[in-house]
Structure formats: structure tokens, C-alpha cells
Ligand SMILES: Nc1ncnc2c1ncn2[C@@H]1O[C@H](COP(=O)(O)OP(=O)(O)O)[C@@H](O)[C@H]1O
């Protein structure tokens with residue numbers, strides 16, 4: 408029996424990994440996809456034509472970047488839907504609007520008009536009954552110092568040159584955002600409680616929790632559809 412069957416995780420599950428920059432989403436995405444034999448959906452950082460420019464000048468490029476991310480993530484959603492699930496997704500579409508676009512608007516690096524245009528587009532594309540929400544959002548959290556060390560260790564130049572206040576602001580916003588998030592079931596994992604890089608067995612308790620959560624939420628969904 409494989410891990411997916413052992414923990415009762417349906418073959419068509421869609422699991423999205425959320426959390427601030429550097430917390431370990433991509434690493435967790437790979438570990439879960441390996442363990443469950445699922446496909447992955449990654450953010451493309453190296454080929455993003457706006458990201459470098461955005462970090463040089465938030466005001467000039469924040470709207471362009473948000474539109475680019477929205478288009479990319481929507482294409483990925485479509486792909487996941489067409490395959491019929493069985494995916495681990497690196498970052499949720501909810502974070503683009505709930506964290507990034509909102510933060511840049513509120514900090515004055517995206518204009519009110521651009522933000523409104525973006526929100527209208529986001530709502531029209533995403534917040535419809537036809538948009539499938541994930542079975543589970545896994546929220547990775549940890550201490551600010553640990554996350555900052557990971558950003559430094561990864562060493563993307565554009566992120567190294569960004570003031571620490573930017574990462575602090577994002578960290579605080581993530582905390583508030585997840586406490587109020589209710590678009591799909593959430594499993595919170597603290598990065599101090601597992602180490603999928605150095606201890607492969609630490610993924611097992613995570614798989615067990617995922618199985619439990621998805622079974623509960625599917626039961627809940629089907630009983631509410633029946634009544
Ligand atoms: N469990 C872990 N222990 C130690 N370092 C980790 C762990 N998970 C990720 N990292 C490291 O932290 C950095 C950021 O991880 P990454 O998965 O790219 O984060 P994200 O996708 O959230 O931005 C990378 O250098 C990665 O190797």
C-alpha cells in the first residue's frame with residue numbers, strides 16, 4: 408500500500424501550500440508530491456519578467472506584477488481542473504490578493520485605481536461558484552528570525568536587497584490573514600516541528616494529518632450537499 412492509500416488521501420485531492428516568502432513552501436510542495444505521487448504547480452520565479460523590476464521599483468511595477476501572477480495562477484488552476492486534481496500547489500491564489508496586492512495598496516505602492524481594477528478582475532475570475540477551491544490549504548508558520556535566515560540562505564539577489572521592514576510587514580500581515588481565512592479548510596504546520604530536508608520520516612505525521620483533514624472536510628461537504 409502506498410502512502411496516499413495508507414493515509415486515506417483521495418487521488419484527486421488538491422492541496423495548496425501557503426505562507427510567507429522563504430518559509431519553505433516549495434520544499435514542502437516537492438516533499439508532498441514525492442510522497443503522494445502527485446503533480447506539482449509551482450510559481451515561476453526565474454522566468455517572471457516583472458519580479459526583478461518590481462523589487463527595484465514597487466510603485467512602477469506592482470500592478471503589472473499582480474496581473475502577471477493572476478494570469479499565471481489562473482492558468483495553473485485551469486490545468487489542475489483539467490487533470491482532475493492530484494496536485495500540490497506552491498502558494499495559493501488567495502495570497503496574491505489577501506497579502507500582496509492589499510499590502511502594496513495600503514502602503515501606497517499601488518494606486519487606488521489600479522487596486523480596484525485588480526480586485527474587480529480577481530473577483531470576476533476567481534470568486535465564482537465555478538472556481539474549484541482546494542481541499543486543503545497547508546499554512547506554514549515559524550519565527551520571523553528562522554524565516555529571515557531561510558531567505559538569506561536561499562540568496563535570491565532581489566530579496567537580499569529588499570529592506571527587512573518589507574519582510575516584517577509581510578510576516579505580520581500573514582498572521583492576521585490566516586486567522587480570518589475561511590475559503591477552504593486549513594492545516595497549520597510549524598516549521599520547527601518537521602524537517603523534510605534532513606529527516607525524510609518527518610513527512611509521515613504531516614501525511615497523517617492531511618488524510619484526516621481531507622476526509623473530514625469531504626464528509627462535511629457531502630453531508631451539506633445532501634441536506
Ligand atoms: N525544513 C527545512 N529545514 C531547513 N531549511 C529549509 C527547510 N525547508 C526549506 N528550507 C530552506 O529554506 C529556503 C526557503 O525555502 P523555500 O521552500 O524555497 O521557501 P518558499 O517556497 O516558501 O519561499 C531554501 O533555502 C530551503 O532550502
Ligand SMILES: Nc1ncnc2c1ncn2[C@H]1C[C@H](O)[C@@H](COP(=O)(O)O)O1
Nearest residue numbers: 427428429450452473476503507508566
Ligand atoms: N502576488 C505577488 N506579489 C508580489 N510578489 C509576489 C507575489 N507572489 C509572489 N511574489 C514574490 C515573492 C518572492 O520574492 C517570489 C516567490 O515567492 P516564494 O514565497 O519564495 O515562493 O515572488
